Amino acid sequence: MDALNNLAGGFAHVLGGGAIFHALWATLIGIIIGALPGLTATMGVALLTTLTFGMGPDKAMLVLICVYVGAIYGGSRSAILLNIPGTPASAASTLDGFPLARQGLAGRAMGISTTGSWFGTLFGTLILALFAPSFGEFALQFGSYEMFWVALFGIVIAGSLSGGDALKGYIAGFIGLFVATIGQETNHAYPRFAFGNGDLAGGLGLLPVLVGVFGVAEVLSAMRGPAVKAVSSKIDSVIPRIRDVTQYWKTILRSGALGTFIGAMPGLGEDIAAWTSYAAAKRASKEREKYGKGSIEGLMAAETGESACVPGAIIPVLTLAVPGSAPAAVLMAAMMIHGLNPGPMLAITAPEFIYQIVAMLVVADMVKMFYGLVLVRPLLWILLIPRSRLMPIVFVLCTVGAFAITSRLFDIWVMLGAGLLGFVLREFRFPMAPLVLGIVLGDLLDKNLLRGLVLSGGDLTPFFTRPISMGLCALTLLAAAWSIPGLSGIFRRKRAVA
Amino acid sequence: MSDVDAASPFDGEKAPTSPRADLITAAVLFALGVAIVAQAWQMPRFIEQSGTGLTAPGIVPGFYGAVLSLLSVALGLRAIGRGGWVVRGAATGNAADRRQLTTAAALGLVYAGGMVGRVPFWLASALFVFAFTSAFEWDLGKQGRVRRIIEAALIGIGTGVAVMLVFEKLFLLRLP
């Protein structure tokens, strides 16, 4: 009852004085920033931090949380409609979202995305309200050794994402892993594959590469061949269906739990949450063959996972003063600027603040649902714009997006290079998802392996003997065995017998 | 669920590549893998500083390069199994297709690689959108061409100005 009272207090506190107005504009800005390729949730929260300096701490936090929630959700609009993820978090949503749109079901796809995302944030917020302290403690157990296994586990299960041609999927994945090693390594700052170039020594940014392989490559793909007639959306419905939820409730719960958990781990963000939820859903699915061709379950899993990650990433901010993701890091900085000292002392100095954050997340989630319903129709108009007019604008936005984070012309070159390479690879039927995932996980794997080895003085045993490491190692081996066709057949038969 | 079960109209896109194309990609990827391994081998090992050879910067990328080479050999062998060099795929696309692709790629390169950073961003974007739209709508026939070109110019200027206003004034970002 106490928690309920606190929560009611949190809502009463948050909802006063024009809060709904602030939530409405902030979430919309977030959705727009998220939907523009290259502008990320991190950037959105950072930009709005400046604009909210003058506001009181409560209003400022509400605005920033709305932007964060909105941006993660907004990234999927462009993923579904254009096959271009607006933020790295939405890359997994292109896999099934875009095929659905091409079948004339863009409205329904956005409806699924809205419900999935809504449930995800709500689920994560619930965990935040109930278990924040213990969840934070657990996240602290993940050091360099454990993170190495998390990355390796991700790479092993990523094999299942490639769809048709597994061999080409693995090749694309290893190209991605290789790309992640370009630039200075962590221990000695030795610039790998830089050839004396200062820009290359800094490494290739995930964002320009992502904008390239999805954005630029998509513009090129769209412009070849005869114009595709706008698909009639007669069979399409824009209202989210109850049945999509009831049918896939297991997927929603699993993705929500995975997303929140990954969010709570420092160093893992929304992108990994979405990929992991997607891969896990595919593994558990009865309709695996539909994945990659417009699976409702797959899209739901990705959306729920990435949105559950948002409250998840805020958990360690509140309990440990350690951010769970890049946007959460900026959010934490903003909290400090406003004199709200997040961290272990919060539960003692200002316990009500945690409930206020919960209330803000719920408000942001509700507003997101509102826009989810209202914006579908206007967004569908994008599909009616002829490609000769839409694609150059998309290309301009990609260029801005690649440039915006670091203001380097080098990143525009990276975008162009990645775009052309991505287009050629796509022409030869190499899937892009493992490539992007390889870049994301490769960085994690490389840094944590090298750091772990320095920590242990070159000794490999801590990778296997620390309790959580041991568990993760077993899980990884199991997943690897599962991917070998013959073995997984045995597993499945056993399950059928049982 | 029936609407999703309906055959995707884009099955053609998922058609496998020809063995010959796979052989070429396998060769290129093999060369890439070997080059990565060679580069990784030449990296300093930092054995003195770290007291262990395991943290040498070349190990991880070297491993990736080796796996990439092995996978590309597998791809090549599979292509040979499917008939090898002699089996060419159906010609991908026709001349119009290729022309469109080249136009889009060339315009993109000139814009992002050449004009951005030298010409004011709004102007570069306006010109790019105008050129792109009018190039692809030229083929729609004489009727209404003037109108389409005027529209393209308006869309171009609109994009340039809107991008500048939204990003520089609202989001306070710098444009190239």
Added chain:
Amino acid sequence: MNRRSLLFAAASLGVAPAVRAQSPWPTRPTTIVVPYVPGGPSDILARTLAQQLNARLGQPFVVENRTGANGAVAAQYVARQPADGATLFIAASGIMTINPLLLARAGYDPIGDFTPITVAISASNLMVVNPSVPANNLQELIAWLRANPDKASYGSSGIGSSEHLGMELFKQVTGTEMTHVPYPGGGAATTDLVGGTLQLALLNMATVVPQVQAGRLRAIAVGGRTRHPLLPEVPTMVEAGLPDFTSGSWHSIVAPRGMAEPLATRIHDAVTAALRTPDVAQRLAATGFLVEASSRDGLTTTIETETARWRDVVRRAGLAAG
């Protein structure tokens, strides 16, 4: 033309340059270049200043993040800009003192390429240990490290950070040996320090104070010249027995080289006034920074003395790239 108007004309002629010096900012917006990604201390400082200066001078200030090569990309860029007041640079201590020592070719000269404006803010580093380390003060820590050479690992927020070099200096003056483990940021290092994979670290105050308050880390000594208001019971390194030992970081504001004195002075006055606003000082203090707002010469002196000190540390630790 009578004498009076002649005088007036002469006077106005003489005054004209002064008037120009009084309103020196160009009409185009002033860009504050930040060498790191949004969200970090430099970014927060830049955005706070931009907002303040904007309100005070009625002139638009835009923040621009130019990242890469530990800030060298931004420094090289700013060094090439005209010194007309349209470009200011948030130069972190690492960029102005450590980078040029570590990199073979930094591509800029911290003294020669910039016009100094002010040391804006500073933060002390705090020596913390995991509670499992049997040491409650600096002397016990040094004794424990000497008894266990090469057993301990310390974390930092990256190669060449003030936290890394501060610890190398500590090793040199105390004659201890331990392994350096660089992290992509102080937060990640803190996680491993709390988790016990690292034994100690000299980390930015703001990053570790919450953990110290919660008893997850033990504070040994502060790297500042004075004790820190957030942890008044923790002694400074000097009080704890290491003479001359300080470790911390600061952020300065500089402009491209060759700026006219009156303009540089005017910028200095506007920036320091903005920094001293109670609201700004309070916000920056919340992120662990103390406002310095030093004189222009103060910045030059700081750069020179620190560079001399770190040059010695870098050489003895064998860190220079050549």
